[in-house]
Amino acid sequence: MEEIIQLLVAGLAYGSIYALVALGFVLIYNAVGVVNFAQGEFVMVPSYIAFVFLNLVGLPFILAYLATIVVAGVFGLIFQRVAYYPLRNRSFLPVVISTIGASILLQNIALVVFDAQPRKPNAIFTPGEIFEVGTIRIVPQYVLILVVTLLLVVFQYFLFEKTSLGKRLQATAQDKQTAQLMGIRVNRMIAYTFIYSAILGAIAGILVSPLLLVSKGMGGSLALKAFSASIVGGFGSVPGAIVGGLFLGIAEKFASRYISSAYEQGFAFIILIVVLLFWPQGLFGEKISEKA
Amino acid sequence: MKPKLSSAKISLLVVLTLLLASVLVACGDPTATPAPAATTAAATTAAAVATTAVAGATTAAGATTGGADSALGPIPKGAAQLNGPIIIALNTEITGAGAQTGELARKAAEIAVDKINASGGINGQKIELKVEDAQSSNTGALSALNKGVAEDKAVIMVGPVKSTQILAISDRIKELQIPALIGGTNQSLTKQGNTWLMRFRPDDSIAANAMTNFLLGDLKLSKVAILHDSDAFGTGGADIIEAALKKEGKAVANRQKYTTGTQDFTAQLLAIKNSGADALTLYGTNAQDDAIILRQIKEQGIKIAIIGSPSYAQTIVSDLASDVTEGVYVVTDYFPGRTPEYEEYAAAWKAKFNSTPDALSAWNWDAIHLASRVIAQVGTDKAKIRDTILQVKGFKGAGGAFSFSAEGNGRSSVDILQYKNKAQSFIKTVAVQ
Numbered sequence: 001m002e003e004i005i006q007l008l009v010a011g012l013a014y015g016s017i018y019a020l021v022a023l024g025f026v027l028i029y030n031a032v033g034v035v036n037f038a039q040g041e042f043v044m045v046p047s048y049i050a051f052v053f054l055n056l057v058g059l060p061f062i063l064a065y066l067a068t069i070v071v072a073g074v075f076g077l078i079f080q081r082v083a084y085y086p087l088r089n090r091s092f093l094p095v096v097i098s099t100i101g102a103s104i105l106l107q108n109i110a111l112v113v114f115d116a117q118p119r120k121p122n123a124i125f126t127p128g129e130i131f132e133v134g135t136i137r138i139v140p141q142y143v144l145i146l147v148v149t150l151l152l153v154v155f156q157y158f159l160f161e162k163t164s165l166g167k168r169l170q171a172t173a174q175d176k177q178t179a180q181l182m183g184i185r186v187n188r189m190i191a192y193t194f195i196y197s198a199i200l201g202a203i204a205g206i207l208v209s210p211l212l213l214v215s216k217g218m219g220g221s222l223a224l225k226a227f228s229a230s231i232v233g234g235f236g237s238v239p240g241a242i243v244g245g246l247f248l249g250i251a252e253k254f255a256s257r258y259i260s261s262a263y264e265q266g267f268a269f270i271i272l273i274v275v276l277l278f279w280p281q282g283l284f285g286e287k288i289s290e291k292a
Numbered sequence: 293m294k295p296k297l298s299s300a301k302i303s304l305l306v307v308l309t310l311l312l313a314s315v316l317v318a319c320g321d322p323t324a325t326p327a328p329a330a331t332t333a334a335a336t337t338a339a340a341v342a343t344t345a346v347a348g349a350t351t352a353a354g355a356t357t358g359g360a361d362s363a364l365g366p367i368p369k370g371a372a373q374l375n376g377p378i379i380i381a382l383n384t385e386i387t388g389a390g391a392q393t394g395e396l397a398r399k400a401a402e403i404a405v406d407k408i409n410a411s412g413g414i415n416g417q418k419i420e421l422k423v424e425d426a427q428s429s430n431t432g433a434l435s436a437l438n439k440g441v442a443e444d445k446a447v448i449m450v451g452p453v454k455s456t457q458i459l460a461i462s463d464r465i466k467e468l469q470i471p472a473l474i475g476g477t478n479q480s481l482t483k484q485g486n487t488w489l490m491r492f493r494p495d496d497s498i499a500a501n502a503m504t505n506f507l508l509g510d511l512k513l514s515k516v517a518i519l520h521d522s523d524a525f526g527t528g529g530a531d532i533i534e535a536a537l538k539k540e541g542k543a544v545a546n547r548q549k550y551t552t553g554t555q556d557f558t559a560q561l562l563a564i565k566n567s568g569a570d571a572l573t574l575y576g577t578n579a580q581d582d583a584i585i586l587r588q589i590k591e592q593g594i595k596i597a598i599i600g601s602p603s604y605a606q607t608i609v610s611d612l613a614s615d616v617t618e619g620v621y622v623v624t625d626y627f628p629g630r631t632p633e634y635e636e637y638a639a640a641w642k643a644k645f646n647s648t649p650d651a652l653s654a655w656n657w658d659a660i661h662l663a664s665r666v667i668a669q670v671g672t673d674k675a676k677i678r679d680t681i682l683q684v685k686g687f688k689g690a691g692g693a694f695s696f697s698a699e700g701n702g703r704s705s706v707d708i709l710q711y712k713n714k715a716q717s718f719i720k721t722v723a724v725q
Binding site: 003006007010014108111115116117118120126127128129130137139208211212213215216217221222253254256257260261262264265266 | 392522551554560563566591608611612613616
């Protein structure tokens with residue numbers, strides 16, 4: 001029983017990270033109809049920024065994290081301007097290739113600036129520290145990940161459903177021409193989407209880098225899993241991305257424990273293929289046209 | 293509505309398939325490389341006899357140069373007439389997943405070359421180091437080899453360090469007939485009849501057997517679990533541990549695997565924890581994974597004896613996981629800091645890079661020093677270089693003593709260390725006959 005709870009907590013924690021990155025994918029996809037293959041770098045770059053603020057500048061945690069989020073937002077904007085905006089009137093593939101190129105470029109910039117050694121950011125919780133509930137050992141960072149993700153999902157719900165900005169973002173995602181006719185500044189909304197997506201990546205990076213360490217390749221496998229998660233959930237669906245991420249995180253842990261640990265990294269893709277075969281629209285596929 | 297949704301979806305699937313394919317390729321079985329036919333082209337003419345004499349001289353030169361502040365010293369002037377600079381290719385991973393290790397190897401090689409050049413080079417000729425990027429892949433290692441030989445005109449190649457890559461390029465090394473001073477530790481590398489491979493690190497059988505013997509013999513434990521990387525290196529090591537346990541009449545308590553770059557080991561560690569094992573052997577490839585594993589072992593409250601493979605001694609682990617290494621044993625090529633030769637290496641590293649020297653990369657330094665001595669004696673004839681290196685006995689390098697077997701294995705012992713108070717302390721040396 002305690003084993004199941006521990007697997008569940010770890011699965012939910014990693015699932016939350018997949019969900020945050022998957023949200024970044026889905027929001028950009030909805031806004032501009034393009035898959036951003038540099039989504040992993042939206043996690044990696046802010047993780048390095050947080051490392052600089054925490055370890056090199058020596059800011060206290062809250063300040064360092066806020067500064068990271070601000071810089072990540074700026075990074076998202078620059079990314080939008082450089083990698084997407086010049087190609088905005090082209091078809092799907094040139095933009096996808098552009099994001100893949102940006103991903104490779106950013107990884108190599110990280111390699112040049114920080115060399116290849118992974119970095120350990122200062123963390124709120126000391127590594128190896130746990131708290132015990134009965135005989136169950138809970139890693140505090142996992143709880144932090146869960147709480148922050150939950151808060152973020154609630155925040156995002158209010159942002160998109162209850163504010164005028166959210167409505168304009170949704171309108172842009174649903175139909176750019178009509179939105180433009182309604183006087184919504186579509187390009188600005190798209191820029192906001194990239195900024196928000198980068199901020200989601202920054203939060204995922206801040207949460208996960210004490211566990212994974214900061215390295216240039218840290219975003220790659222996260223992005224791949226998150227991509228699978230968003231397809232499992234139904235590509236384009238916001239709740240689908242969240243549920244898909246959590247589902248994948250948990251499934252991975254249980255499959256690894258009870259089927260075979262050798263293929264832990266493969267289960268995400270096995271699930272993906274099964275879902276594509278039987279529910280090609282994903283778990284929440286029908287809602288594509290309704291949600292931002 | 294979204295335009296081009298259907299074509300977008302198709303493109304998505306195409307890209308996804310490509311990504312999946314690349315993931316699967318990365319997991320491919322590297323041992324599938326066909327074993328080359330055993331054709332030894334050892335020189336058996338009078339030239340070989342002469343080489344033997346030179347080898348003796350080289351050994352003597354290596355053994356006699358002592359001294360506190362200059363352990364290896366300058367390259368002793370030899371008989372060889374050299375024209376132009378000596379080109380050494382370093383086949384290492386500058387980009388890709390192995391870039392951490394590759395960067396350390398490059399640093400170790402650079403300081404060796406700087407050192408030799410600063411003290412007069414080889415018979416007055418400078419060494420030129422050409423760093424060729426293996427791109428952390430088998431094909432990358434192959435093109436690095438080809439470039440090193442065809443474009444750089446290197447006389448020897450140092451690296452690669454990954455057994456998988458060496459297996460992949462072994463046939464080509466034989467074709468090109470270039471002495472390859474390798475760091476790959478998979479036992480089979482020097483058993484396929486390729487006489488151009490010379491190994492500068494102890495092979496896996498030595499390390500894995502030492503781990504098992506230490507747990508059973510010294511610590512008197514019997515229920516040994518294994519957690520290993522599922523790549524060729526980790527699987528090979530784990531297989532040797534399992535075989536060594538079997539020889540002692542013990543079964544493996546629990547065996548778990550992971551893929552390089554795995555982020556969470558909760559499932560594997562829970563399985564080990566609940567198996568009732570009293571000892572855990574860790575066979576990892578990637579030091580970053582090792583650091584995460586040690587942290588999670590502590591988080592899971594696993595308090596059994598733990599012994600790790602050589603990568604657990606890397607500075608990445610001791611720096612990044614310092615909070616969680618207490619008490620962990622590691623089998624390593626050699627325990628650093630006990631010889632003037634190592635001090636010399638460490639001092640050169642600190643002087644140039646102002647960081648902790650990486651002990652596990654010292655073999656690059658040793659390979660270049662040893663090869664330079666040989667080249668000073670026999671010149672740039674590649675077959676002569678190879679034959680002479682294979683006869684070197686008792687060369688004292690930063691990474692221990694090198695005595696080459698006919699198969700091309702330079703090292704035959706490992707050291708066991710233990711992390712105590714965030715530092716590594718020496719436990720014992722285990723030599724294998």
